[in-house]
Amino acid sequence: MSLASDQIIEGLVDATLGASASAGDRQVYRTALQWLARLVRAEQCLALEMDMQQAAHAMSDHFDD
Secondary structure (H helix, E strand, C coil), rough: CCHHHHHHHHHHHHHCCCCCCCCCHHHHHHHHHHHHHHHHHHHHHHHHCCCCCCHHHHCCCCCCC
């Protein structure tokens, strides 16, 4: 994770669970947020790859004419 992601996740853990939450509860929530961040990054990479394939296809169609 990046430093910014870690800080945001810690802020969300603190804001959502508060200081009275157990260490175990905090870790479970932190881990869930980290996996969510990874999923978002994977989806962004997939979307970018699909956009690049569409652009390459459109360019090849343009130059084939």
